[in-house]
Amino acid sequence: MTPKQIAFNFDNSYSRLPDIFYENVNPQSVKQPQLITFNKALGQSLGIQNLASNELLAETFSGNSIPNGANPVALAYAGHQFGHFVNQLGDGRAVLLGEVINGQNERFDIQLKGSGKTKFSRQGDGRSALGPVIREYILSEAMHALNVPTTRALAAVTSGEDVYRETPLPGGIFTRVAKSHVRVGTFEYFVAQNDHQNLKILADYVIQRLYPKALDAANPYLEMLHAFSDKQAKLIGKWMGIGFIHGVMNTDNTSLAAETIDYGPCAFMDEYNPQACFSSIDHHGRYAFANQPQIAQWNLACLASCLLSLIDKNETKAKEKINAVLTDFSKRVNKAISKTMVGKIGLDHKNKEHAELLKKLLKIMHEEKPDYTLSFRHLSDVINNKEEAFKSQFANKDLISDWINSWKALLNKEPNKTDDIYHSMNSVNPLYIPRNHLVERAIKLAIDDNDFSYMLELSKILDNPFITQDVHDDFSRPPKEDEKVHQTFCGT
Numbered sequence: 242m243t244p245k246q247i248a249f250n251f252d253n254s255y256s257r258l259p260d261i262f263y264e265n266v267n268p269q270s271v272k273q274p275q276l277i278t279f280n281k282a283l284g285q286s287l288g289i290q291n292l293a294s295n296e297l298l299a300e301t302f303s304g305n306s307i308p309n310g311a312n313p314v315a316l317a318y319a320g321h322q323f324g325h326f327v328n329q330l331g332d333g334r335a336v337l338l339g340e341v342i343n344g345q346n347e348r349f350d351i352q353l354k355g356s357g358k359t360k361f362s363r364q365g366d367g368r369s370a371l372g373p374v375i376r377e378y379i380l381s382e383a384m385h386a387l388n389v390p391t392t393r394a395l396a397a398v399t400s401g402e403d404v405y406r407e408t409p410l411p412g413g414i415f416t417r418v419a420k421s422h423v424r425v426g427t428f429e430y431f432v433a434q435n436d437h438q439n440l441k442i443l444a445d446y447v448i449q450r451l452y453p454k455a456l457d458a459a460n461p462y463l464e465m466l467h468a469f470s471d472k473q474a475k476l477i478g479k480w481m482g483i484g485f486i487h488g489v490m491n492t493d494n495t496s497l498a499a500e501t502i503d504y505g506p507c508a509f510m511d512e513y514n515p516q517a518c519f520s521s522i523d524h525h526g527r528y529a530f531a532n533q534p535q536i537a538q539w540n541l542a543c544l545a546s547c548l549l550s551l552i553d554k555n556e557t558k559a560k561e562k563i564n565a566v567l568t569d570f571s572k573r574v575n576k577a578i579s580k581t582m583v584g585k586i587g588l589d590h591k592n593k594e595h596a597e598l599l600k601k602l603l604k605i606m607h608e609e610k611p612d613y614t615l616s617f618r619h620l621s622d623v624i625n626n627k628e629e630a631f632k633s634q635f636a637n638k639d640l641i642s643d644w645i646n647s648w649k650a651l652l653n654k655e656p657n658k659t660d661d662i663y664h665s666m667n668s669v670n671p672l673y674i675p676r677n678h679l680v681e682r683a684i685k686l687a688i689d690d691n692d693f694s695y696m697l698e699l700s701k702i703l704d705n706p707f708i709t710q711d712v713h714d715d716f717s718r719p720p721k722e723d724e725k726v727h728q729t730f731c732g733t
Contacts, residue, residue: 247301248290249351251310251339255422258446261439263314268304268336269357269367271412273401275299277693278378278700280395283418287351287395288343302396302416304336304356311339315359319433320426320493321543323527328433330426330493331361334369337422348450350422351395355414368404372684373731374413375696377504379683381417383675383703384501389479390472391501393418411688420500423447425540426493428547437550444551447497462551463562470541470570472499477537478577481530482585483674484510484613488520488729490528490536492543506729509674511719513606513613519677519729534574541570585617585670587624587662588651598651602644609635612719614674621666624652624659671706672717675699677726679716 256263276299284292292298300306307313315332322330336356340348354377355369374397384391400412423443431440448455448465458464476499480487487494488506496502506520515531523529528536545563553559576590583590583599590596606616611634619631623645635641652662683696702716710716720726 245297246306246308247292247297249308249310249339250288250341250343251308251312252342252348253310253312253339254348254446254450255316255337255340255350256312256314258442259439261317261436262443263316263337264331264360265313266315266336266359267307267313268353270305271303271400271402271414274303274305274414275399275401276302277375277397277399277413277687278697280382280393283393283395286343287341287349287418289341298396299398302353303398303400303414304353308338313338315361316422316427317361317430318424318426318493319430320424320491321429321540322491322493323523326429326433329361329430332359333362333365334359334367335417348420350417350419352417352419352422353414354417355400355412366404368400368402368412369415370404370406370410371399371413371688372410373505374415375684375687375693376680377415377417379675379680379696379700379703380504380507381501382700383706384485386704386706387479387483387671387674389483389485389501390476390499392496411691419496419502420498421447421451421496422502423451423497424493424502425495425497425544425547426491427497428544429492432547440547441551444548451498460552460562462548463566466541466545466548466552466563466566467569469497469499469544470566471573473537473541474570474573474577475499476501477534477574478581480533481578482581482669483671484513484530486510486517486519486528486530487533488518488523488528489731490533490540492540495537495540495544497544505731508677508726508729510613511676511725512610513603513616514610515607519726521728521730534578537574538567538570542567581669585666586620586648587666588655595651598644598647601647605635605637605640605644609637609641611635614671615717615719617670618667618672621663621670623649624663624666668707672709673702673706675703676720677729678720678724681726 276295279298313336315336317331319328320330335352335354338351340350358367378394378397381391381394395418396416398414402412403409404412448461452465452468455461455464486508494503508519510517516529518526518529549559552562579590583595588595616634623631683699686692686695
């Protein structure tokens with residue numbers, strides 16, 4: 242007998258918080274949901290059972306069938322958007338079904354995106370076009386495979402309904418898994434209302450859920466800020482290492498779990514350009530590639546200001562403690578970036594000579610504009626005297642040859658065997674990334690032809706980004722001139 246419901250091990254802690262934290266709201270049903278894909282491995286790791294049929298999966302992850310134990314809510318939050326504060330945003334097109342506990346006693350949110358209107362929708366329809374669903378599915382799972390902390394993709398479905406943007410577009414619903422959906426903007430929401438009681442409730446909740454070690458600290462709220470700061474610095478280091486540009490680093494898109502969240506107008510750099518910016522709504526390059534560390538610090542300052550009264554009742558002392566965290570963050574994020582980047586050339590960031598050599602390479606890359614991903618990937622081949630692929634990225638052969646000689650001289654001083662360095666470099670320098678033109682191709686085929694085969698093929702390749710695969714080199718090469726994506730879009 243086919244089970245009528247998928248079974249989740251729900252334990253919904255967020256919906257046990259006061260009503261002001263959320264709106265109780267069920268997803269709006271859709272006409273004819275069809276499953277695009279379900280992440281079986283992730284589902285099993287979450288302890289989800291009764292994964293019997295595509296029809297049942299489609300009904301569940303479209304929101305048409307609400308599983309037992311779910312308590313659907315739309316979360317309240319505010320946020321600084323491009324530096325301007327908005328005192329109420331919230332989940333305008335998303336519903337948190339509930340939280341599941343896996344076999345390791347870890348807690349994860351299960352959220353539907355594109356599930357219909359909530360009280361936070363403002364003038365929006367609460368729906369998602371199919372394109373953003375496909376983009377977030379591909380990107381978030383690719384980031385996971387690249388060892389970057391991120392929300393995960395559990396399922397993607399078509400809704401069988403059109404949504405209306407500039408033109409009618411096929412609709413979709415995306416199921417996101419996160420350690421938490423609490424954002425910096427969630428704290429800002431209560432501060433904006435001068436609601437110190439619920440601000441403290443939120444801070445205590447975050448400590449309990451995400452930073453339990455802070456409970457033993459003399460100042461738990463300051464320790465939470467320190468712990469978040471450390472994780473966020475490491476996250477930014479990871480982003481910079483793979484050429485990822487988030488595109489919309491608003492405080493409402495900054496997760497307290499320090500996971501990459503909200504894959505809207507994000508992109509991966511092709512040719513190296515520190516000022517690379519793809520987002521169609523980022524008119525002044527606020528969130529350009531090189532600006533991400535400073536923006537992360539700015540967002541941290543927004544969180545810190547929310548915690549002021551909790552950290553110390555004496556405002557002057559509280560500010561001193563917060564400023565120390567912000568100064569420390571600057572050091573931490575620079576260290577994280579240096580560790581990641583110097584590691585990409587097989588050397589140790591603690592050695593100043595190694596760090597300087599990395600700076601010289603980046604200066605050359607800034608001038609020459611080679612492909613960011615392939616330059617680092619092909620550099621490892623130079624160890625084995627295969628220089629052609631690496632050198633082909635650069636017009637000035639003499640300049641890059643001089644750099645290679647300097648690099649080899651430092652490698653020869655290393656205690657590690659060249660074989661070990663080669664493998665170490667290939668474990669951090671991917672061959673396959675979700676290049677913008679590949680993602681756009683997957684989206685176009687899905688929208689124009691209802692063809693998801695390319696999306697699924699691309700996703701499978703991106704599951705193993707560091708291993709050379711027996712696939713067409715289209716999946717690893719940079720875009721041709723007519724394939725380049727110059728702008729990415731949010732999808733709202």
